[in-house]
Amino acid sequence: MALTYFRHQLHLHGQKIVAVLIIFLLGLSSPAFSQGRIKTENLPGYEERLLRWGFSLGLNTSWYQLEHSRSYVNRLQTDSAYSANAVNRVGFNVNFIATYRLAPNFLVRFQPGVGYHGRAIDYKGDLRSVSTDDYVVQEVNTFSLEMPLLVKYESLRRKNSQMYFIAGVKPSFVVGGIKKGNPELLQVGSSDFTIEYGVGFDMFYPFFKFSPELRYSRGITNLHEPAHNNLYYNTMQRLTTNTITLYLNFE
Structure with missing residues (x-):
């Protein structure tokens, strides 16, 4: 059943997220301890600067979240049943x-850039x-212009290290990869x-x-476009995105 598969996928993705978080935090612990032994403070007063500049490189894994349509559920009861499930891919x-x-511990970050996302x-x-x-595997590989606006706490x-949390919104626009009008x-x-x-x-x-940073993105826009009356489109009624990205920030 579609619902059973969805629960299974959610469980698998949850395991992936936990595993990545553990590896990420373990990786951070070694530099933190080594920096703690350093008595010299690098870039003194840097955290008090009003404006900062930099760049970041990221590695992401992304997948669609499907909400199956009524016609798909109905076909599960027939001999012509099929399954349609999301597959994650790697991008950058x-x-x-x-x-x-904005304040002693709060900053606002604008992080415009481009992202390559592979989903299937x-x-x-x-x-x-x-x-x-x-x-059949339907690959959707896109290049997008991204404009995250985030608040950082x-x-x-502590000497040469500090933790932070970050949250916000990200509008994005596809600039390449989607071939419009092809029913196949x-x-x-x-x-x-x-x-x-x-x-x-x-x-x-x-x-x-x-600054190594791990960030999760949850899409709220329905990307489903019923452009043609065929199995690819009738399978779903809602299509949203999920992405986990490891950013390496340099400022």
Whole structure:
């Protein structure tokens, strides 16, 4: 059943998120302890600067969240049943960073850039209406212009390190990758709006600040476009995005 599969997928993605978080935090612990033994304070007064600039590189994994349609559920009761499920893919991000201090521990960050996201939906079973095969993968690989606007809360600086939390919104617009009008390819919307939140760790070095950051993005825009009356589109009624990104920030 579709509901059973959804619960299974949610469980699997939850395991992935926990595993990535553990690896991420373990990776942070070593630099934190080593910096704690350093008596010299790098970039003194940096955390009090009103305006900061930088750039970031990111590695992401992204997938669609499907809400199956009534016609899909009805076909599960027939001999011509099939399954349609989301598959995650790996992508990357390149962003600029502009940060403005609002208060001693609160900052606002604008992080415009481009992101490559790979997502897919696999169809298995009776696909005679769209293909001679019983297994089809619809890949949706896109380049997007992204404009995250985030609020950052920093903890007190301890010598050359400090933790922070970050949250905000991200509008994005596809600038390449989607081939519109082809009934043999899954069509999705070209703009998205996501809620983002994450955690990071600032490490101060003599000439720059390095901040590994793990962030989760949850899309709230329905990207489903019923452009054609076929199995690819009739399967779902809602299509949203989920993304986990590891950013390496340099300021």
